[in-house]
Amino acid sequence: MEERDCLIALSLLTEPGDHTVATALAETTPGDVLEQLLSGGHDSSTSVVARERLGRRRPVDLVEEAVTDAAAGDARMVTRADAEWPNRLDDLSELFDESDTFTGTPLCLWIRGVADLRRLTEQSVALIGARACSSYGAHAATELSHGLADRGWTVISGGAFGIDAAAHRGALNGGGSTVCVLAGGIDHVYPAEHAELFERISHTGALVSEWPPGQTPRRYRFLVRNRVIAALGLGTVVVEAGLRSGSRQTARVAAELDRTVMIVPGPITSRSSVGVHQLARGPAPVRVVTRAGEIVEDLSPIGELCEPPPGSTTRPTDRLSPEAGRVLDSVPIRSASTAARIAAQAGVPMVDADRILARLVSAGFVEVDDGRFQLSRHRPRADQPSPDPGGP
Numbered sequence: 080m081e082e083r084d085c086l087i088a089l090s091l092l093t094e095p096g097d098h099t100v101a102t103a104l105a106e107t108t109p110g111d112v113l114e115q116l117l118s119g120g121h122d123s124s125t126s127v128v129a130r131e132r133l134g135r136r137r138p139v140d141l142v143e144e145a146v147t148d149a150a151a152g153d154a155r156m157v158t159r160a161d162a163e164w165p166n167r168l169d170d171l172s173e174l175f176d177e178s179d180t181f182t183g184t185p186l187c188l189w190i191r192g193v194a195d196l197r198r199l200t201e202q203s204v205a206l207i208g209a210r211a212c213s214s215y216g217a218h219a220a221t222e223l224s225h226g227l228a229d230r231g232w233t234v235i236s237g238g239a240f241g242i243d244a245a246a247h248r249g250a251l252n253g254g255g256s257t258v259c260v261l262a263g264g265i266d267h268v269y270p271a272e273h274a275e276l277f278e279r280i281s282h283t284g285a286l287v288s289e290w291p292p293g294q295t296p297r298r299y300r301f302l303v304r305n306r307v308i309a310a311l312g313l314g315t316v317v318v319e320a321g322l323r324s325g326s327r328q329t330a331r332v333a334a335e336l337d338r339t340v341m342i343v344p345g346p347i348t349s350r351s352s353v354g355v356h357q358l359a360r361g362p363a364p365v366r367v368v369t370r371a372g373e374i375v376e377d378l379s380p381i382g383e384l385c386e387p388p389p390g391s392t393t394r395p396t397d398r399l400s401p402e403a404g405r406v407l408d409s410v411p412i413r414s415a416s417t418a419a420r421i422a423a424q425a426g427v428p429m430v431d432a433d434r435i436l437a438r439l440v441s442a443g444f445v446e447v448d449d450g451r452f453q454l455s456r457h458r459p460r461a462d463q464p465s466p467d468p469g470g471p
Contacts, residue, residue: 080139083160085109088138090187091145092116092129095289096303099125101183105172109186113138145291152266152292154191159184165200170336171310185289185307191265192285194256199285203233203258204374205308205333207326208242208318213351216319219343220245221252223316226371228255233284235260235312237304238273242318242326247276256284258311262304263296264288305329313378314339316368320354327354334363339377341368395444395459402427406435407444407454415451 080088086109093100093116103112116129117138133141149156157163171184190196206224208216224234224246234250236243238259250257257280261269265286268274277286288294289304308329309315315333317340320326330340342365345352358365368374396404402425409424410416422432436452439445446455 080110080113080142081160082109083158084139084142085113086158086160086186087142087145087156089113089116090185090289091141091291092132092138093125093186094128094303095185095300096183096306097125098182099123100186101172104183148292149189152191154189154265154292157188157190157196158186163190163195163197164188165197165311167200167312168307168310171306174306174332174335182306187289189265189288189291190285192281192283194283194285196258196285196287199233199256199258200235200311202231203235203312204378205235205312205315205329206242206246206318207236207308207315207329208246209320209324209326209351209354210239210241210243211351212241212245212319213345213349215345215349216242216343216351217245220318221249223318223343223368223371223374224249224255224257225253227374228253228257230371230375231255232371232375233258235308237262237301237308238269238277238280238286240270240272244273244276246318247280251279251283258285258287260304260308260311261286261288261296262290262300264290264292264294266292267295269296301325302328306332309333309338310336312338314341314374316341316343316374317355317358318343319345319349319351320358321350322354322357324354327358330358330365331363339366340364341366341374341377343368402431403435403439406432407439410436410439410445410452410454412454415448415453417451421452 089100089109089112100112116126117133119126168184174182204227206220208220220242227234228250233256234246235258236246238261247257247259259277259280263269265288268277280286302325305325305328309332315330315338317326317330334340340363342355342358344367345355366377399407405425406421406427409421418432418436419429422429425432436445440447443455444458445452
């Protein structure tokens with residue numbers, strides 16, 4: 080069997096993220112690993128399960144059957160031997176910590192969707208968070224993903240209620256693409272209420288799973304799939320998360336993969352943001368983001384993009400010199416005053432007061448009538464260009 084067929088067979092006979100398989104593949108070929116498992120040469124529960132799943136069939140027949148079933152379900156299988164394979168997933172081979180329950184690069188991905196997964200994820204970011212999110216969290220996720228889509232970025236998430244759904248919908252409504260990584264077969268809509276959402280995703284993006292069709296989501300499978308979400312994107316944004324949260328686990332994996340981890344801060348009184356704020360306290364470094372532009376800036380090569388800071392309202396008086404500011408502050412609002420009195424109030428020489436008042440009148444800040452001055456009723460607005468009547 081070719082490498083691709085061996086990988087597909089292994090994915091059908093073992094559970095994704097199996098530590099035994101991941102360790103063996105780091106040392107030998109997929110064909111050798113498959114032979115060891117099926118011959119009983121590998122003494123492990125993984126080997127026992129693989130032989131039980133195969134039964135009396137041949138591995139090649141199992142693969143042919145899976146290929147036929149995938150095509151019938153408008154799906155395809157992608158392995159590391161295919162051009163569509165996203166190379167970032169290979170980084171998961173480095174996660175060989177003995178304490179990790181689920182490790183290793185996926186053996187095979189089942190995909191439904193029109194877009195090429197590799198191209199789709201070249202410029203992508205994972206946006207994840209709590210299922211039981213607040214209205215603030217849903218709004219933030221929607222706005223961020225919409226802004227990312229508008230900038231040509233693909234949003235990756237897990238298809239769950241709450242933040243995940245808001246992220247997918249925001250990207251779609253922004254005219255962009257999104258990738259949904261599932262914890263069961265791509266033919267199994269979970270949650271069922273997201274059937275229409277998943278269909279929309281497949282039209283411009285992709286539904287992705289390590290499990291073959293027919294497999295249903297299980298609690299531990301969500302933890303397994305989280306490593307794929309973390310690896311696919313250039314970074315991971317956590318919008319809301321509790322203390323015990325799959326999103327925090329995803330962020331941990333992202334950090335171990337040297338991906339940028341970002342958080343959206345929430346109210347300190349919000350239970351939905353406790354996990355997010357704990358991420359900010361370490362041990363891995365995180366970036367605080369509040370806008371899509373900041374996410375793009377943090378994930379772009381240094382010097383390639385610099386997002387301007389949030390613009391505060393520019394005041395027309397911002398360019399006044401300190402002396403001109405004191406003169407303007409001394410001009411009365413409701414009654415007119417002489418230049419001499421204004422100069423005395425401002426603490427500036429009379430010659431300077433005359434010069435500054437003339438410029439303030441010219442700029443529209445001050446009105447003059449019969450040698451007496453008062454603030455203009457039609458002063459420049461905050462959104463107008465700021466004049467420079469006071470000089471340096």
